[in-house]
Amino acid sequence: MALDKQTAAKREFKVVGTRPLRPDGVDKVTGKALYGADLTAPGMLVARILRSPHAHARIRAIDTSAAEAAPGVKAVVTAADFGAPADEAVRDVLVNCMAHDKALYDGHAVAAVAAISEAAAKAALKLIKVDYEVLPHVTDVDAAMKPGAPVIQPGRQAETVGTEVSENVTHYCEFGHGDLEAGFAKADHVIERSFKTEATHQGYIEPHACLASFASDGKADLWCCTQGQYMVRNLCSQIMGMEASQLRVTPSEIGGGFGGKTTVFIEPVALMLAKKSGRPVKIVMSRSEVLRATGPTCSSSMGVKIGMTKDGRITAGHAKLRYQGGAFPCGTVEFGAMAAFAAYDLDAVRTEGWNAMTNRPKQAAYRAPGAPMSIYGVESVVDELCQHFGLDPLDVRLKNAAKAGTKASYGVTFTDIGLSACLAKAKAHPHYTAPLKPGQGRGVSCGFWFNFGGDTCVTLNVNSDGTVSVTEGNPDIGGSRASIGMMAAEELGVTFDKVRTQVVDTASLGYNEVTDGSRVTFAVGLATIKAAQAAKKVMCQRAAKIWGIDEEAVVWEDGAARPSGPNAGQFPPMTLAEIAAVSSQTGGPIAGHHEVNADGAGVSFGVHLVDVEVDPETGATKVLRYTVFQDAGKAVHPSYVEGQMQGGAAQGIGWALNEEYIYGDDGKLQNPGFLDYRVPVASDLPMIDTVILEIPNPGHPYGVRGVGETSIVPPLAAIANAVSRAAGVRLTSLPMSPPRILAALDAAHPAAAAE
Amino acid sequence: MSRIHVNTTVNGDAVDFLCEPDETLLDALRNRLGLTGSKEGCGTGDCGACSVTLDGRLVCSCLVLAAEAEGRAVGTIEGMAEGEALHPLQQKFIEHAALQCGVCTPGILVAAKALLEKNPDPTETEVRYWLAGNLCRCTGYDKIIRAVMDTAADLRRA
Numbered sequence: 004m005a006l007d008k009q010t011a012a013k014r015e016f017k018v019v020g021t022r023p024l025r026p027d028g029v030d031k032v033t034g035k036a037l038y039g040a041d042l043t044a045p046g047m048l049v050a051r052i053l054r055s056p057h058a059h060a061r062i063r064a065i066d067t068s069a070a071e072a073a074p075g076v077k078a079v080v081t082a083a084d085f086g087a088p089a090d091e092a093v094r095d096v097l098v099n100c101m102a103h104d105k106a107l108y109d110g111h112a113v114a115a116v117a118a119i120s121e122a123a124a125k126a127a128l129k130l131i132k133v134d135y136e137v138l139p140h141v142t143d144v145d146a147a148m149k150p151g152a153p154v155i156q157p158g159r160q161a162e163t164v165g166t167e168v169s170e171n172v173t174h175y176c177e178f179g180h181g182d183l184e185a186g187f188a189k190a191d192h193v194i195e196r197s198f199k200t201e202a203t204h205q206g207y208i209e210p211h212a213c214l215a216s217f218a219s220d221g222k223a224d225l226w227c228c229t230q231g232q233y234m235v236r237n238l239c240s241q242i243m244g245m246e247a248s249q250l251r252v253t254p255s256e257i258g259g260g261f262g263g264k265t266t267v268f269i270e271p272v273a274l275m276l277a278k279k280s281g282r283p284v285k286i287v288m289s290r291s292e293v294l295r296a297t298g299p300t301c302s303s304s305m306g307v308k309i310g311m312t313k314d315g316r317i318t319a320g321h322a323k324l325r326y327q328g329g330a331f332p333c334g335t336v337e338f339g340a341m342a343a344f345a346a347y348d349l350d351a352v353r354t355e356g357w358n359a360m361t362n363r364p365k366q367a368a369y370r371a372p373g374a375p376m377s378i379y380g381v382e383s384v385v386d387e388l389c390q391h392f393g394l395d396p397l398d399v400r401l402k403n404a405a406k407a408g409t410k411a412s413y414g415v416t417f418t419d420i421g422l423s424a425c426l427a428k429a430k431a432h433p434h435y436t437a438p439l440k441p442g443q444g445r446g447v448s449c450g451f452w453f454n455f456g457g458d459t460c461v462t463l464n465v466n467s468d469g470t471v472s473v474t475e476g477n478p479d480i481g482g483s484r485a486s487i488g489m490m491a492a493e494e495l496g497v498t499f500d501k502v503r504t505q506v507v508d509t510a511s512l513g514y515n516e517v518t519d520g521s522r523v524t525f526a527v528g529l530a531t532i533k534a535a536q537a538a539k540k541v542m543c544q545r546a547a548k549i550w551g552i553d554e555e556a557v558v559w560e561d562g563a564a565r566p567s568g569p570n571a572g573q574f575p576p577m578t579l580a581e582i583a584a585v586s587s588q589t590g591g592p593i594a595g596h597h598e599v600n601a602d603g604a605g606v607s608f609g610v611h612l613v614d615v616e617v618d619p620e621t622g623a624t625k626v627l628r629y630t631v632f633q634d635a636g637k638a639v640h641p642s643y644v645e646g647q648m649q650g651g652a653a654q655g656i657g658w659a660l661n662e663e664y665i666y667g668d669d670g671k672l673q674n675p676g677f678l679d680y681r682v683p684v685a686s687d688l689p690m691i692d693t694v695i696l697e698i699p700n701p702g703h704p705y706g707v708r709g710v711g712e713t714s715i716v717p718p719l720a721a722i723a724n725a726v727s728r729a730a731g732v733r734l735t736s737l738p739m740s741p742p743r744i745l746a747a748l749d750a751a752h753p754a755a756a757a758e
Numbered sequence: 759m760s761r762i763h764v765n766t767t768v769n770g771d772a773v774d775f776l777c778e779p780d781e782t783l784l785d786a787l788r789n790r791l792g793l794t795g796s797k798e799g800c801g802t803g804d805c806g807a808c809s810v811t812l813d814g815r816l817v818c819s820c821l822v823l824a825a826e827a828e829g830r831a832v833g834t835i836e837g838m839a840e841g842e843a844l845h846p847l848q849q850k851f852i853e854h855a856a857l858q859c860g861v862c863t864p865g866i867l868v869a870a871k872a873l874l875e876k877n878p879d880p881t882e883t884e885v886r887y888w889l890a891g892n893l894c895r896c897t898g899y900d901k902i903i904r905a906v907m908d909t910a911a912d913l914r915r916a
């Protein structure tokens with residue numbers, strides 16, 4: 004659906020672009036909103052999961068007889084209770100939910116017990132005897148790729164992978180164009196660096212939770228916190244060997260996801276326990292279970308080589324990316340390889356990516372999955388080249404910036420994009436020229452994300468009292484009920500308070516893809532606008548009927564049907580409320596709906612600017628000032644757009660400075676708690692200023708682009724560049740925790756270290 | 759283990775319940791009294807999602823035993839609004855868009871209210887340190903801090 008750019012740019016919005024109070028606000032500030040763990044059912048059992056204490060072990064046998072006989076225990080399940088789904092990806096999800104012949108990582112689920120109380124369930128777990136044969140393990144990506152490394156799962160290698168690496172390497176991918184050698188030959192200076200980033204966790208505050216019930220006639224109900232109820236239904240029905248229509252999934256309010264709730268971990272287990280026991284079963288994960296067994300990001304090891312002329316033109320770029328995504332095949336490195344050089348208009352560019360399996364939990368998506376690491380590597384080398392030539396880092400990025408018509412390294416040709424506009428805004432912002440003190444440094448980085456659309460379905464009912472009910476199928480993870488309702492109000496010409504948006508269960512609306520890829524405001528918004536247009540068409544028909552004129556002779560303007568052409572002015576306009584009030588006499592209820600596989604999401608760029616101070620005594624970094632510039636297309640509810648920009652930046656700051664999965668030599672996760680896995684707290688951060696740019700997305704009727712993910716991409720390099728400039732030494736490993744910074748300082752100044 | 763009979767006051771109401779000796783106040787509030795507004799983000803005192811007041815003092819209810827509530831007054835998020843009237847902090851949180859997913863919000867509101875009762879004129883730094891025990895993963899804290907400062911300013915004027 005192409006948009007007439009002129010109309011979009013000139014269009015005067017009445018509701019879109021304002022900041023109404025979110026409709027679910029009162030429920031969420033009073034404690035009424037029901038999240039995953041907040042529901043109980045009569046006769047409900049509580050289940051707990053037994054997890055592997057070993058990083059890698061063959062499961063020779065599991066004896067559950069004592070647990071089954073324990074007081075209060077109603078059901079025990081192991082892998083033996085499940086069949087093998089035909090689809091390989093679904094089978095991987097099941098094996099991740101319940102280990103089959105091997106425990107693949109520390110914390111891998113092995114068995115589960117449902118009992119009349121949590122205490123009874125916990126006591127029964129101790130009675131389960133698992134006979135393990137401990138196997139050699141590997142958790143580091145480079146070690147896992149070496150020939151001879153312990154093999155996590157044999158036979159999972161794609162044909163594109165060469166034979167010089169271990170069987171753990173499942174994927175190889177390659178993108179780019181142009182003559183690299185000629186490009187590097189044209190450069191006045193070439194820098195090649197190696198980088199490492201550690202795995203981080205999405206860190207949503209709400210642990211996974213679900214409540215399942217299963218009737219003996221094969222119908223099941225599931226309540227859970229998820230980013231996508233339809234995804235849960237499809238995965239669980241395949242795993243349970245049931246028809247999708249027999250499983251109704253109702254999403255609770257969701258306490259954060261960031262990509263981590265785009266798959267299932269406990270839901271099939273709860274369903275199987277409910278089936279076996281005949282009682283509703285609730286599972287709530289503990290924080291340590293969340294960290295040990297749900298989706299962290301990939302960790303990475305990368306090599307980046309870039310050539311530049313002395314006036315700042317990039318002549319060639321080459322990145323080699325090695326990601327590990329846990330104990331299962333994982334394609335995330337492909338996104339990293341596609342995104343690495345997306346910000347640049349290059350004649351010669353190449354990215355290669357490898358994924359390796361390790362004895363770690365199965366990777367799950369985390370906000371712009373794969374992109375933060377690769378772009379961190381590229382943006383660090385660009386910064387070092389700027390330092391080498393004494394060039395301004397924003398000028399250099401402006402000189403090389405991708406723009407409309409640029410052929411991206413991953414093959415597409417960009418249409419309207421906002422990168423240069425963000426860079427120019429950053430350059431003109433007072434933050435960029437504010438003075439810095441000794442020991443302080445300023446860093447810059449670009450960021451990019453593809454954005455997605457996908458399968459979407461919306462129903463919009465016009466009620467006889469003149470109000471509007473929008474039914475959508477994507478959990479409201481950060482204010483989307485507000486933005487969807489605003490777009491409905493805008494299109495219908497009614498005020499926002501007349502619209503109520505409901506997120507419904509899988510039986511109440513057609514399929515919707517998960518809340519991911521920054522797709523909801525774009526795709527659900529688009530479907531809502533189209534559904535509103537369909538309802539307007541019906542209302543024009545009804546008005547035509549009332550007036551006794553041709554329906555073509557009625558138009559919808561300013562929230563009312565009006566006679567047009569020769570009939571203009573003949574009848575007073577009829578508002579939505581007036582038409583709705585008599586709908587029963589004119590043909591029955593009025594509704595509009597729209598189903599689409601939305602494309603045209605429109606890529607997203609941002610630029611971050613950060614000042615830091617590094618304490619050379621302790622190695623601690625303080626973030627002093629932070630400004631985010633991002634192209635939002637059209638910002639529907641600017642407060643929540645700002646919120647996405649600030650939240651992503653804060654998560655990126657955590658990734659850059661503190662957060663990491665730490666594995667011991669024994670392959671066990673050493674920091675499965677918020678005390679040692681340290682996410683940024685309020686006193687770690689300054690205010691995060693935001694500058695929203697609005698370069699309309701040609702693929703959306705109002706010009707909307709997704710905004711949720713890009714903001715986590717730039718902080719890694721922006722902070723690394725700031726720290727490197729402040730400390731006077733280039734940091735190439737994340738997180739830049741105090742010990743790492745001290746080690747880098749000592750290495751750079753061995754004399755001072757010896758004192 | 760036999761259960762303990764606890765008499766306590768929650769949000770001004772006298773209530774009683776039976777609990778296990780090792781049961782947390784958070785579990786008793788959520789599972790025995792149906793007050794699910796307090797959330798469990800960690801169970802180890804690291805996230806603040808379970809924040810309540812005990813005789814006016816801010817505590818992590820996951821670190822308090824239910825039996826310790828005997829004879830004391832517990833304040834939870836459910837007691838913050840008076841009928842239909844939201845507490846000024848609750849109103850400001852909505853106005854400032856200081857919540858995204860909202861799961862940290864009950865704990866942060868309870869903690870912020872405790873702060874303003876102690877210190878009606880906090881600096882930004884004081885607000886940030888007071889709330890350092892309340893994790894929010896969605897917002898980057900910016901709008902939360904602004905909402906608290908703005909409420910404090912309004913309350914001082916009132």
Ligand code: FES
Pocket residue numbers: 797798799800801802803804805806807808809818819820821
């Ligand atoms: S649940 Fe009590 S501090 Fe996290």
Ligand code: FES
Pocket residue numbers: 208258259856857858859860861862863893894895896897
């Ligand atoms: S709003 Fe989601 S954790 Fe704070």
